[in-house]
Amino acid sequence: MFTPHRTVATLTLLFATFAANAQETASDEQSSLPDDLMNQCLKIAVTGAGKEMSVGALREVCNGLAQSEAGQQSSVRGALEALDQEDTSETQSDPTGNSRLLDRRLSMEALNRANRFLLTPHKRNYLLPVSYQEDRNTAPYEAANSPLAAPQSTEVEFQLSVKILIREGIFGDNGHLYMGYTNHSLWQAYNRDISRPFRETNHQPELILSFINDWEVFGFRNVVNEAIIAHQSNGQSGDLSRSWDRIMFNSVFERGPFAFAINPWYRIPEDEGDGPDDPTGDDNPDIEKYMGNFELSAAYQRKDNIISLMVRNNLSSNNRGALELGWSFPVSSTVRGYLKVFNGYGHSLIDYNHHTTAVGLGITFTDLF
Template identity: 35%
Template sequence: MNKLEDGDVFKVKFFLLLLFLFLQTYLDAYEGCQSSKKPDGTKSKIDVAHIQNDASRESMERWLAGGFALEAYKVNYLLPFGYANKHYLSNGRPVSYQNIEAALQVSLKRKIVSNLFGLHGVCYLAYSHESFWQLYTYSAPFRETDYNPEGFVVFPVDDEQYSVKIRSLKFALAHKSNGQPNTKNVYVNGEKMNNLSKSINYIYSTMRMQRDTLIIDFTVQMPLGTGANLSDNPDIMDYLGYNKIKFTYFYKKSILTLMGRGNPRTLRGAVEATYSYPLRDETNLYIKFFSGYGESLIDYNHNITKFSVGFSFSR
């Protein structure tokens, strides 16, 4: 049996992915037509009415209800298809990355404290990670994963004076890293590798404003410290910038966003636009366009333009 070429591997994987998505959509729709209220077959026959101990009965009821203490934070998505305008750099690794890949993001938060300082501030801990998956190459490696834990507090603002109203102020402490080792002094085939380790500790503040169905988020961010704290990427703020503005517009069932960030001194930054539309339950069509620097930490100083399409599971 002949070994599949890279192009054949791509076609097979893409076909299987489309087949899976079609079958999943068809089965979901069929199930919804049959009954939108069918109980969970794995738990539906469990009887708790006869349980005498109140604490035990309450625990079983909560288990049956499937409660989940975490909430969605940023958009949770799976983008099976993303097309970039150039191949991604291998950064000294003996691999060849393609310009077509998948991406996924998981982002959750947990409320820790309510009414902080008596000012109705709400304190959260959050965790997000975004992975870039070379799904259509032969071994389908994960090219890059960025990990982003943070803690933040949100203070609501009572503002009814102007047409554009301030709704909240957010203050956060965050860390972002790609979890890779320091490879500054590593050589591959006699050539020195680029340092794979990328990380940044930073603080940021966001003012959220509203005008009817338009939400505006203005963010200012600053790295913590210099020197060793930014030794993996000392010039990262030249590309990420210190300021960011994001518009979120609600039009009927659709949500459109437009984000821009940059550093006026270096004239570098990025723009991102997204569109989402509900398909069924909490599954949404999700389309994303990105152009600029900082799509991921490993590529923070590479200019990339990319179009992606898939599904989001929060908005």
């Protein structure tokens, strides 16, 4: 689920080879790297490690990745394939027998924190060459006298989402501060009549304080808890301007092949201004009525397929919000196919108060896990 990088790929091969050898011994003891492989791992990882990353922390990352690979690779052939593709057919189990779906992602993120030359994927990164949206929202463009008042129903949709570590271990060995950025774009690539413009681009920078966790709650493992300050804007002005600021909390849980996240938020109030033409005023004062004040997301992995669900609502009687279904599946060693179906409000910020159904098909470069 991470962007290709030679250091990560080399370590993946190293750990997978170790896993293949370890399985031949049929040992029931917890996997741990032998001295020679540990030295190789440290030589690779230390080349990009930040000054805050201790040798002990690097050793823990190496052992953690080795344990993850031990549950995922079954042969030396699988180890070679790991250079190009992550095996998602199996997941590590804890001592109680519950599968740990997100351990591989957490281990790889720990390694990325040791390499200051890496950007870590944040949300899904995908490209949908075909994204069809019925019942186009033309009112904002008509009010702005924009050529996009007559958009095509089929366009290109893509998302780029990354984060970078700012500070590690603020509270002892936990509490990692990241800066994240997500770009979600809708491109009228097939609309030659109006010179193929970008219909909408949403920018979301975030400041994320992340805590790795291992609590058991009603049989589910609480893996990560995050406090987030987020700004989202479409970068427009006048009648097309949309933006809001939020304080968000995100908690991720897993059990077996199932994972889910609870993400409530509080909107930071804005001044009303002196009317719709006042640039200092609130562009969308009723956005919470449509976009809600929380989001629930879930994912289920079966072999190489991942089924995902997102529900957004405000728990009010008007029942506005959104529902999104996703399915990702293997296509090649570097990308996965991705089908996304969205129904509701807020497919993009310009459509925050417009109900629509959008169906997109394409590829994802970094998946959920």
